[in-house]
Amino acid sequence: MAVYTDVSDEEMAGFVADYGIGDLVSAKGIAEGVENSNYLIRTTGRDGTGDTFILTLYEKRVRPEDLPFFIGLMNHLSTKGIPCPQVVAMPDGTALRELCGRPAAVTTFLEGMWTRRIRKEHCGQVGAALADFHKAGADFPMTRKNALSVDGWRPLFEMSEDRAHEVHPDMAPMIRDELAFLEESWPTDLPVGVCHADMFPDNVFFIGDRLSGLIDFYFACTDFLAYDLSICLNAWCFERDRSFNVTKARAMLSNYRDNRSVTEAELGALPILARGSALRFLLTRLYDWLNCPPGALVRPHDPMEYFEKLRFHQGVTGLGAYGLGAYGVDGA
Numbered sequence: 001m002a003v004y005t006d007v008s009d010e011e012m013a014g015f016v017a018d019y020g021i022g023d024l025v026s027a028k029g030i031a032e033g034v035e036n037s038n039y040l041i042r043t044t045g046r047d048g049t050g051d052t053f054i055l056t057l058y059e060k061r062v063r064p065e066d067l068p069f070f071i072g073l074m075n076h077l078s079t080k081g082i083p084c085p086q087v088v089a090m091p092d093g094t095a096l097r098e099l100c101g102r103p104a105a106v107t108t109f110l111e112g113m114w115t116r117r118i119r120k121e122h123c124g125q126v127g128a129a130l131a132d133f134h135k136a137g138a139d140f141p142m143t144r145k146n147a148l149s150v151d152g153w154r155p156l157f158e159m160s161e162d163r164a165h166e167v168h169p170d171m172a173p174m175i176r177d178e179l180a181f182l183e184e185s186w187p188t189d190l191p192v193g194v195c196h197a198d199m200f201p202d203n204v205f206f207i208g209d210r211l212s213g214l215i216d217f218y219f220a221c222t223d224f225l226a227y228d229l230s231i232c233l234n235a236w237c238f239e240r241d242r243s244f245n246v247t248k249a250r251a252m253l254s255n256y257r258d259n260r261s262v263t264e265a266e267l268g269a270l271p272i273l274a275r276g277s278a279l280r281f282l283l284t285r286l287y288d289w290l291n292c293p294p295g296a297l298v299r300p301h302d303p304m305e306y307f308e309k310l311r312f313h314q315g316v317t318g319l320g321a322y323g324l325g326a327y328g329v330d331g332a
């Protein structure tokens with residue numbers, strides 16, 4: 001469960017009182033999520049009719065100096081109509097505060113639930129929403145380097161290399177070869193912009209079949225837009241048996257392209273970007289898997305899932321594998 005920092009009732013009530021969003025009625029720790037501590041808080045509301053918010057305490061992996069970027073981005077996207085949380089400010093304008101020794105912020109609550117049974121309709125909507133996100137981010141003035149892009153992968157691997165065989169005997173050699181390949185051939189001149197960089201199913205809410213919200217902006221960064229698309233291909237278009245679903249990929253890619261024009265260079269780079277994004281999640285999962293303390297409350301994600309996804313992309317010889325024709329036109 002993702003509540004690493006316990007907040008007493010008194011501290012919580014005092015903290016919430018400063019916002020002018022009404023008095024605290026209840027606060028419940030949220031079990032989902034892995035990075036930060038999240039509480040669902042209910043208040044009497046500004047007008048006494050009740051309101052709901054999320055209180056997040058930022059834990060060790062979030063660098064405090066990155067918080068203005070994340071908070072600024074949520075507010076920017078929200079004013080552009082992207083369905084994401086807005087950060088609530090106190091009457092003096094302060095949005096980023098401290099609670100129990102942690103940086104903390106209150107955001108608006110988004111209705112909806114994430115889907116455990118992904119269908120091609122979900123993938124299509126994620127493609128459209130990602131394109132909208134990229135367009136809305138185009139005039140966001142701040143930048144943040146992606147610490148988990150190609151330069152960051154080798155140091156991350158070195159932290160797990162000696163024990164990688166505990167997960168799979170081929171893990172270390174496979175990653176070593178892949179790193180050498182990607183460092184040599186990673187693209188350098190694709191369109192860049194603000195990426196969500198973690199738009200996984202648990203970060204996308206639906207009400208019924210309609211996409212209603214995007215959350216968890218704490219990996220957002222400035223990187224190749226098509227890299228963000230490749231993250232979504234990896235996160236949404238594989239089945240539970242780890243086979244790739246080309247129909248889902250086609251739905252995602254064609255809706256993305258309907259909403260944002262994609263260059264030929266971006267399309268041509270998709271297979272290598274997908275290898276890179278598969279490796280990125282393999283490396284963080286491998287590290288977390290090997291370093292999970294005994295009795296930890298948060299169960300680490302399975303690195304083998306991304307080992308197999310990476311293997312799939314290594315075998316891709318053309319865009320047809322992603323449901324696109326030879327020149328990027330939608331394959332039948």
Ligand SMILES: Nc1ncnc2c1ncn2[C@@H]1O[C@H](COP(=O)(O)OP(=O)(O)O)[C@@H](O)[C@H]1O
Pocket residue numbers: 002030032033034035036037038054085107108109110111202203215216217218
């Ligand atoms: N703005 C929000 N509206 C509604 N629920 C939210 C919101 N933000 C977070 N949550 C809830 O908290 C959970 C964990 O949030 P998330 O940002 O994914 O945490 P972490 O960064 O720790 O992975 C989500 O699965 C969701 O249930």
Ligand SMILES: N[C@@H](CCOP(=O)(O)O)C(=O)O
Pocket residue numbers: 033034035198200202203216281284285301
């Ligand atoms: N999406 C990542 C892990 C990050 O977890 P989140 O709860 O912050 O989305 C993965 O699946 O490896």
